[in-house]
Amino acid sequence: MIAATLRTQAASGLRRVDLGRDLAAIADLIELCFQSSMDAGGRATVNEMRSLSRMGPLLGLMALGDDMLKGIGQGFVWEEAGRVMGNVTLFPARVPPELGPVTVVANVAVHPDLQRRGIGRQLMETSLEALRASGTRCAILQVDHDNDVARRLYERLGFKPERTWHQWRRGPSQSVPSRGATAPRLTLRPANRWREEYALAERVFPQARGGLGWQRPLHPREFTRSPWQAVLEGLGGTTVERWIVLDVDRIVGALWARTSLTAGQTQLTLIVHPDWQGRLEDTLINYAIRRLAADYRPLAVEHPADDLAATLALERYGFVKRRTLQHMRLDF
Ligand SMILES: CC(C)(COP(=O)(O)OP(=O)(O)OC[C@H]1O[C@@H](n2cnc3c(N)ncnc32)[C@H](O)[C@@H]1OP(=O)(O)O)[C@@H](O)C(=O)NCCC(=O)NCCS
Structure with missing residues (x-):
């Protein structure tokens, strides 16, 4: 055929x-x-x-x-x-x-x-x-949200919109904020609590809407590594640091920082429990900037455009919106 x-x-x-x-x-x-x-x-x-x-x-x-x-x-x-x-x-x-x-x-x-x-x-x-x-099994693509010609073409071919994402960046020479006096505390996420973090991410980054971002389906591999995988990643120059915010003993927020030698930037992931939206974003972003300031690398974030609280917090901390991309998917 x-x-x-x-x-x-x-x-x-x-x-x-x-x-x-x-x-x-x-x-x-x-x-x-x-x-x-x-x-x-x-x-x-x-x-x-x-x-x-x-x-x-x-x-x-x-x-x-x-x-x-x-x-x-x-x-x-x-x-x-x-x-x-x-x-x-x-x-x-x-x-x-x-x-x-x-x-x-x-x-x-x-x-x-x-x-x-x-x-x-x-x-x-x-x-x-x-x-x-x-x-x-399926085809995926990303298209600038204002590229109506291409978007309509893909829709007529059967592609369905998954979610629209902003891509943010903050240069390493921007000023480092001081710690908010009453900000909740972040702690390193213990490796054995990845399932709780996964359950939280299922609520805010459902797989039906494309998961955690571009080519990042919601999958345990984003949350946990076998010791062997960690060694391989380390040899390849990739490190992932993970912090959480606890409400009593429940994970209500998470921050990841992924750095690789070749990427030339640190990729942040922000996860905030729906009940805490609008209350934790500043804390996570503030912590990321202060914690990573000594690396002198730009910080990059890919985050859903529909999350207004995160958008406002990223703007407050000097992140610049570089592109807004709609992710689309066609299942065969
Ligand atoms: C998007 C692109 C590949 C479309 O290629 P093309 O050969 O012009 O598209 P076609 O002639 O096959 O038209 C496809 C459809 O878009 C419509 N279309 C194309 N250009 C259009 C325009 N400028 N205004 C309105 N409609 C337009 C056509 O009418 C057609 O509609 P139909 O399917 O109902 O008949 C082309 O515009 C391009 O290269 N753009 C720049 C790069 C880009 O943006 N690529 C997409 C990245 S995700």
């Missing part, structure tokens, strides 16, 4: 990506189509794609161990007069195996000269058909 679709569409320019031939052109297309929203990480990825495109026949081999290359290679392009003018990338999502296979749909782009001719829709339809045939 897919082969037949591709044969008929080949005449009009739709085909699978050929990494050796297309990688540099896909980098150019992504840069052009996403210039208004591309951050430093995106620019670094585009430059990496250009460098890799010079690897010649080795590329195919490298794609076996590199998720970015693998994803681009599994995608589709639209070619017009020998030029790559449209693209969809299909990455394997980094989710626990028992939840998968899940595919990330990314780099959906059509050259501005060819937009509104049905190319984006055809690229997406063919990609989804290929995913369905490959046994993928």
